[in-house]
Amino acid sequence: MKLKVTLLSAFAYIGLTAQNIQNNPGSNHGNKFEQLGTILPTPNIYRAASGAPGQGYWQNRADYEISAYLDEDKRNLKGSETVTYYNNSPDDLDYIWLQLDENQQSNIKNADYDNSSTLPRMASDQQLRTTDLPAKDNGYGVNLEKVTDASGNNLKYVVNKTMMRIDLPKILKKGEKFVFKIDWNYNIPNRIAKGGRGGYENFPEDGNDLYTMTQWYPRMCVYSDFQGWQNHQFTGRGEFALVFGNFKVSMNVPADHVVGGTGECKNYEQVLSSDQLARYRKAQNANEPVEIVTLDEAKKAEKNHSKQRKTWTFEASNVRDFAWTSSRKFVWDGMSVTIPENNNKVMAMSFYPKESYGLYRKYSTKAVAHTIKTYSEFTIPYPYPVAQSVEAANGMEYPMICFNYGRTEKDGTYSEGIKNGMLGVIIHEVGHNFFPMIINSDERQWSWMDEGLNTFVEYLTEEKWDNKFPSKRGPAWTIVDYMKLPKDQLEPIMTNSENITHFGPNAYSKPATGLNILRETIMGRELFDKAFKTYSKRWAFKHPEPADFFRTMEDASGEDLDWFWRGWFYGTDPVDIAIEKVTIATPDLDAVPKSNEVKYKVDKPVQNDFEDISKIRNREDKNITFYVDKDKDVQDFYYRYDRGQEKVDTNKEYSFKVDNMASLDTKDKEKFKNITAYQIDFANKGGLVMPIILEFTFEDGSKLHDKSSAQIWRHDEEKVSKTYYFNKKVKSIQLDPMRETADIDTSNNFWSDGGSGSESSKFQVFKQKQQDGIRGGANGKVNPMQAAGKKN
Template identity: 85%
Template sequence: MKFKVSALSVLFFTGAFAQNIQNNPGSNHGNRFEQLGTILPTPNVYRTASGAPGQAYWQNRADYDITAYLDEDKRNLKGSETITYHNNSPDDLDYIWLQLDENQQSTVKKADYPFSSTLPKSLNDQQLKVSELPVKDNGYGVNLEKVTDASGNPLKYTVNKTMMRIDLPKVLKKGEKFIFKIDWNYNIPNRIKMGGRGGYENFAEDGNDLYTITQWFPRMCVYSDFQGWQNHQFTGRGEFALVFGNYKVSMNVPADHVIGGTGECKNYEQVLTSEQLARYKKAQTSNEPVEIVTLEEAKKAEKNHSKQRKTWVFEAKDVRDFAWTASRKFVWDAMGVTIPENNNKVMAMSFYPKEAYGLYRKYSTKAVAHTIKTYSEFTIPYPYPVAQSVEASNGMEYPMICFNFGRTEKDGTYSEGVKNGMIGVIIHEVGHNFFPMIINSDERQWSWMDEGLNTFTEYLTEEKWDNKFPSKRGPAWTIVDYMKLPKDQLEPIMSNSENIIQFGPNAYAKPATGLNILRETIMGRELFDKAFKTYSKRWAFKHPEPADFFRTMEDASGEDLDWFWRGWFYGTDPVDIAIDKVTVANPDFEVANFSNDTKYKVEKPLQNEFEDISKIRNREDKTISFEVEKDKDLQDFYYRYDRGQEKVDTNKEYTLKSEPNVALDKKEQEKLKNINAYQIDFVNKGGLVMPIILEFTFEDGSKLRDKSSAQIWRHNEKKVSKTFYFDKKLKSVQLDPMRETADIDTSNNFWSNDGGSSETSRFQVFKEKQKAAVRGGANGKVNPMQAAGKKN
């Protein structure tokens, strides 16, 4: 969802609080590269250590048969639904939970997660109202008319704000299903005035409404292996945790309304004119959008306001939700799309009022087609038969249908910002078909698994739409302003949706940026893309959790990324790596023939300095015999030396002779004379480790690039140095030249030989002597046996 709203570091993995534990908090190492360990939940038969679903993985299911009646005059929606709930869990269930999201619009039934408020400097007359205490019922929210089992027997239920518990007449065991019915109605809110995702928008100029019917029916909560019932209240922000199922939905609306909804319409022959039906069939094989309901027909319908009614019937398989839209204002166009990866034939469609015609007719359906094809390349092939974009002056997503913005000025013109914003929101909301409509994460708890993963893939899709597309989220440099904020205004990505202050940057931009950094800078495109596709394939039509994503990305790529998850997802530290100093060293070929003779004293007996209790007791235990006592051949010089039977003067100094260094000849000096050494010292000011990426510019104008992986910081997370040898003089060094790491302060990323902090020194170059390397051999010192003149 493209919402400007916002969440804290409360981590619910298995119902317990997890912390970003540091094994060595008082040191400069051993923290940032430590494995996540117990921060992640323990793998089990349901979710494996590899990040894949386990052999005993299960999920429950709910199938819906719904009839709805839209009363346009009263702006009321009346519904009746039959739910078939399948218990595939190993648990016995004696009650079930449903969501009543529409209660959030009620003044007395809502979840009541208030915000702090202060005196405003100005407000309009509509906002200036006397505080009513106690708060009066505004008439919105779900009105439950009847809750029964399949035979019509009443069921006991309890409504807790936006959640509804139904007590089952008998325990629902594994493999069993429960069928029940709910009749309900609610007053449809004015979405423009009251906010929220669903409702109506009124067009005063022609007296018509545009309806977006969302979160509109009592829906089953998720019961899972990792949490039990996900029955956290709906506050308007944290989105949805839902189960998959099959839907049959019948919508009775005014006869001149056009309907778009989740799934396929099964009775176009009854609800469309013969001309419109012919256009629909033509659109199925067209490479260009075909108007099924034309602009002229939409304008004509705006004026008539039919009192007749029609029923539209839709069906959808393996979806987690159902949404629909209705208005007589709609222009409707469509075109056929084939997904190459699975040869799936999809109808890409758009619905929009005349106010958006100048933009939507040209771009919307083609953006829908581009999105499902591009996401299919990076995740899984799009499996559904329909993908739809509806212009409704907002941004929100549901299976196979989404609501977006993008209207022209009254004269038909539009700004570039509106055009790009419209394309971006269409890509984003259509992309939500993949995250979380198919790869079905728990949005109520982890917004980033929905919005972050989708925003990242949106960025990849925008880039393939237009190489100059002004993407606002994804590139590393775009997150810098957020990362600069004081710590008390930040929270980790791994935070509950309700507790985030800066929701857009935290749930959308920072995770999207992190994934892009992984793809472009840390893992590389090939490794990342394969791992990302593996995650998408593993968890399509299932319920993944954060650990499943983290583990799969590592398992499928062979990259240890715990340091990245720990820093980017569990922490709030920014990237600020600085060039602290550059030391320039020139070669010195004047090697004196000095001797490296060294004086040593021989080693004292290598006995433990303290007789521990085990040694004492072993000596006292007469049942123990020691091998060196039993076999006299094992008693050498050092056996006697350790026991004082061999005497060596350990205070005497012995001189160990070595050959002098040898200078290079003139030819060798000439070959190496232009080599200069550069030691670059880096400091980690921000705290978050990242690869060190350098661009060297030389005095002759040439350039070189170098990248050290983030693991260069593993032994010292605060300071590291790197030395380079070049056969030409260095003019400047630029750290992170392409702004790949979201470094918040680029002023300390540059050094030049005419102004940067530097020191100069010389290093001695001499001729290398070949030496044999012998493991465990002589240590270059006089040993006691040599000093004593003994060989045994």
């Protein structure tokens, strides 16, 4: 889901500090490059150390048959569902959990996750209402009418806020299934006034509603190998953890409504006019959007509120959720798109009111097609038969259908910001078909595995839409303002969804930026893309956890990235690498080497400084015979020397000359005459290690580039130096010239010749002489054997 930035300040949550285990916390090295070790869960038969699903991996499944009745006059939804739940786990289950997400809209049934509140400087009449103590029921939330087993017997159940536990009449064992039925209803909230993902939007000018029916039915919670039941309360922020299954859904709506939903409609012949059905069939083979319900038809339908009813029937296989939309205001267009990777023919479609016609008719369906094709390149081939975009003044995603914004002015014009925002949100929400609808992470716990990964591929897709597209998330420089914030306003990415203060940057931008840095700067595109596709393939239609992603990225690339996960995902340190000083040195090519006389004495017998207990006990043990004592052939001079049987004057002083350097000849001087050396001293002021990327500009205007990997910091995480030798003068040095690393302070990233932070020096250059001797020789020193005049 793409949240508007203006909404983020409404949330204020206390952050958590991520686990930061260090073996050497008192040192300036050896911490940032430690393996994650026990921070990650231990691999097992369900989840392998490689990051792949293990040989014992399992997941449960739920199939749904649902009938829905939309009462437009009362703005009420009445539903009846039959759920078949399959226990594929190795565990016996004596109860099951379902989600009642609509209870979040109730003021008495919600999750009760309060936020701090203060006196306003100004208030609207809507805000200035008497505080009800105790709270009075606002009429929203799920009303359960009946909960029974397949035979109609009542089941015992308990509702805990937004969660519902059904106590099973008997243990549900591995391989067994349980069939139950629920009848319910709820008052549909005004989504624009109350907020939230589902509800209705009213158009006062024509008196019509546009319904987005989401989280509208009691949904099974996930039971998994890593958590058991994921039954954390729904607060409105942390999204969803859901099981895969098959859906058969019928929606009874006013006869003049147009319905779009997850999966494929099975009765277009009964609900469409003959002209509309003909246009739909034409769209199935069109490479340009065809209006199935035209603008004129939508305008006419707005004026006549039918009292007749129609039932639309949809089916979807292997999906984790089902959402739908209904309104008489809809224009509906569609076209066919083929996914090259699997030759899947998909219907790309859009539904939108006349208020969006000037933008959606031109762009929406084409953006849908572009998105599923581009995501297929970077992840897995799109497997479903349908992909749909609905203009509903918001941004939210479901399998095969999503809700977006983008309306024109009344005269049909629009700003470039609205156009780009619309394209961005369509790409983002359609992209969610891959993350998390197929690669089915637990959004309730880890928002970043959903929003962050999707925002990253959204950025790649925006780039392939238009190289000039003004992407707000993904490029490294766009995260800098967030990374600059004081530490008490930051949480690690690895923080539960409900506890994040700056949700947008933390869950969307920072993980997306991190992946882009991995792709462009640390791993390179070839290694990254292969690893990312491997993760997507491994965990398609499964439930991945963070460790599965981290391990797969390393397993498939051969890159040790624990330092990156530790710093970028588990930490809050920013990147701030500074050029502290540049020392310029020129060679003294006329230097004359000096011969050094080395004085020394012959080595004394080799003996331990301390006779340890093992040596003493070994000598006392009459059962031990030492090899050198029984084999006289190995008793050489030093056997006797160490035992005092050979005498050597160890006080006598000897000397030899070290003369391994020679002056340069004319040819060498000419070769090195233009060499200048530059030692660049760097400081890690931010704390987060990153590659050091440099651009050298020379006096002749030419440029050279160099990159040192982040491992340059492994022996000293605070300061490092790098020396370069050039045969022309450096005019300036720019650190991170393309702003690839999210460095929060670029003022210390530049050095110019003659500026501050420079020192000059000289260094002598000699020619290395060829040395005599063999490997392991004494290099001219007299050894004790020579001093004693012995050869053995």
